[in-house]
Amino acid sequence: MRRSQVRFSFLVIVLLLMLVAWSGFLRKPSQLETVRDRGEVTIVTRVSDDTYLRNGGTGQGMEYDLASRFSEQLGVSLEIKVAETVDEALAMLLDGQADIAAAGVGVTAEREGRYRLTDPYMRVNPQLVYRSGGEAPDSLESLAENGGSVGINPSQLGYLHQSDGVELPELNWRKHDDTTDDLLYQVWNGDIPYAIVDSNEVLLARHFYPELRVAFDVGGSKPLAWALSPETDGSLHREVQAFFAEIEKDGSLARLQERYYGHLGKFDYVGTRLFMRHVANRLPQYRGVFQEAARENGLDWRLLAAIGYQESHWNPKAVSPTGVRGVMMLTQDTAAHVGIDNRVDAGQSIRGGAIYFSQVRDRIPDRIPEPRRTWFALAAYNVGLGHLEDARIITETQDANPDSWLEVKKRLPLLSQKKYYQHTQHGKARGWEPVRYVENVRRYYELLKRITEPEVMSVGLYPDESATSGPRVRQPLGVRLGDSVESAF
Template sequence: MGEEIEGGAGRVTAVAGLCIVKGLIPARHRMPSTPNALSGRLAIRLLALIALCLLPEPPRSGPDGLLEAIRERELLSVHTRNTPTTFYEGREGPTGFEYELMRRFAGQLGVSLTLRADHHIESALAAVRQQGDMAAAALPLEPGRPGVIFSRPIIALEPVVVYRRGLPPVEDPGSLVGLAIGTIAGAGTGRVLAEVKRELPALEWVDSAEVEVAELLGMVEDGELDAAVLYDHQFRLNRLFFPGVERGFPLGDPLSMAWAFPAEGGLALAEAANRFLAGLRESGELDALVARYFGHDDYLEYVGTRTFLDHVEARLPDYAALFREAARATDFDWKLLAAVGYQESHWDPLATSPTGVRGLMMLTNATAGDLGVDDRLDPAQSIHGGARYLRQLHERLPDSIQGDDRLYMAMAAYNVGLGHLYDARRITETRGGDPDRWRDVRESLPLLQEREWHSQTRYGYARGGEPVLYVRNIRRYYEILSYVERSRRQFPLLDTRARDPEPSG
């Protein structure tokens, strides 16, 4: 799902019919994320790129053949996966840890980037042997695999065992015997289990290329599996969506993530990638990207009432007037806007998310530009801009969605984007639910994490469990703020004393 073409003049989202090196994008793949018609300039660029794809490809053989071909056609073609650690359409546009690396590598080569992102691990490796320039799909480094050359290690992959809450603690390899265990085919975790099996011959497991991390964790939580083996960073990114799954213990030695290149293309492209990765590591940029994508797994944690009330007293007074002004201008309850702001940044005007959105209301660069916000870190601009954006989303929803359902869906779109929300509404309808009711749509949103469902949608993979928790948290914060406001109206003297206590002694 989803192909991106990116170059020095900016990113172009590929449309149906655009050639990807040697093949056509299937018609089901993602269209431009905005509903507006393509501008004349964009259409011209797309025609130029189509023409590029239709030109005969230079030979890939020889020591520098593939790298020369990429530079001649000015296009790097990558096989990848539509997952949170590789590539997906996020709130701020295309994102993902490996997407960031691919984008920067293409930029260093001075070429555009196109992605084929409907693969699983094994199909990405098979495809790169036949067409395309490289595979970047959370691949485990596997020297000696026929037909491919691997890059230097990018990051360490730590295998961990996770298991269903309620089972006896799974604390060591011996406790795995007799359990129904699953893992993802080709991810490298099967090799780790095979090493353990040498010491524990009774150990059994199943692996599948047709599941991703969310499906695997869902199978554990639902009881189809007792346990699973995946990588630690994958579990941390998904743990909040699967509260019925516990972390067990690290299993075996860490593996390494790497890129793969076709062996027939020579060594030059792999050597260029190795120089690029070494430069990122030496400059500290690689560590920064790892921290940005994998170092924050608590964004959606619900802050307890005591902590929230402490922030109400210590932080909210600085911004309450701005929230009230923005509420009057957009016809929202100011406490709702304040609750959104707290969920986004904990009322920190300098906040930056793992994916790069910034400010008290966490506006993306593109959204800020559309709203006329030139300084996302200015609290007034951020609050007013966030309120206007929420109002725009509210008004763009179909008229058939009414009342609180409309508000909750607008809030979900603030988090995950309108495109993914519409995908979830279509899934809801397919499943026999009411796409105009939040209670039904919130059941469908997490399915955007599962390949079976997101492969049928227009916008592909999304962290669909995230907007469900996001809306839930905002509703809780709003209820607490409403309670505090009612209490202050009813007991103004007590509130005054609480805020300005008399000196003791």
């Protein structure tokens, strides 16, 4: 009897083990496991300056950088799919064409009920924009009373309708399925009088279209998040949540925001207009020299040209009160160091500036990645490596990261205060100058990239009417400029 009980118990144990094994075999893998097993995460986004652009086969944009970092953390490759609007991106998500929608998705109660949304990673404000010279309304109500019409993306209109505390009057809403860049261009070009666009996109666009103006914010702040399908098990959503918590804690998120928006600062209408005129009238004379000097020193010629513009507005006869001269405003000592004997000769000045900047950048620690390394080099080019190092030491003594431009640029202005500079090796400096210098050069550099490479907006969107199948294509969008600027390139 005892023997049969042992056999029975053994049989039960075997059956239980087989059941466990079979249950594991039959268990449906989680979404996170599926993504890792196939070695790829698919993210749908949309085309705009702050989300995703493609430049020479490489991606750029806030959402793209976030997606790239997330895929690296997962240890998988990244597949990017492109939608025209936020609503289309969300529809593609529900249709199973993507794992995540990262397209500047505004958080509303309705969307929270339909999707798995992450915690917000950024907040923006919808704004009413118009062109300078047009009538500036003080509210949507006054615009409605005067029969005004407003261009708006259906996704934005849907967001505002679903937002708490936002009451929209009866307006002539001109719904546009175009990209935000198209919509802003139409306002700038006078095709439509007003449009409602998110503040981050307005901030970027005003440096390309300086006549754009902001009348007022529409509603309160708009939190942005990533969206995942509600039909999933939540495993990938939890991974994304952990990712955002980590990059917020370690400062990576703040550095990304600084990278895309930190150089914009207060908008300078006159300065931007002047820059565009000089691009048309002055830059063509020196473009070849900038390109050659940049190529010889491993630089992007547009960065070198941006430095030259900040220094002298591309004026070879420029002279400062301190005696620096030429396009690149070289001191006598610097000119002698790089082998330049005529500082007011544009070619010599540009070549000398390229050599010197390259040498300065080579002295920035290799552990500092791009583009931060370039921002540090620009600051050193302006204020000197010694003062930059003093600011980095102050940053470290205040328990912040001395390899972070976001942190160091907060401390550079301290070099003008005695309680700080008296303890430094290189003494007092007007530390706010390199901060402003770097921001200006970055702004000119971004403008030159967009002016010289309109194909950065060339991303698959519209069906090729001549083809019956294959990828969707669109014509380059880029920045539409005046005839004088476009003819210069």
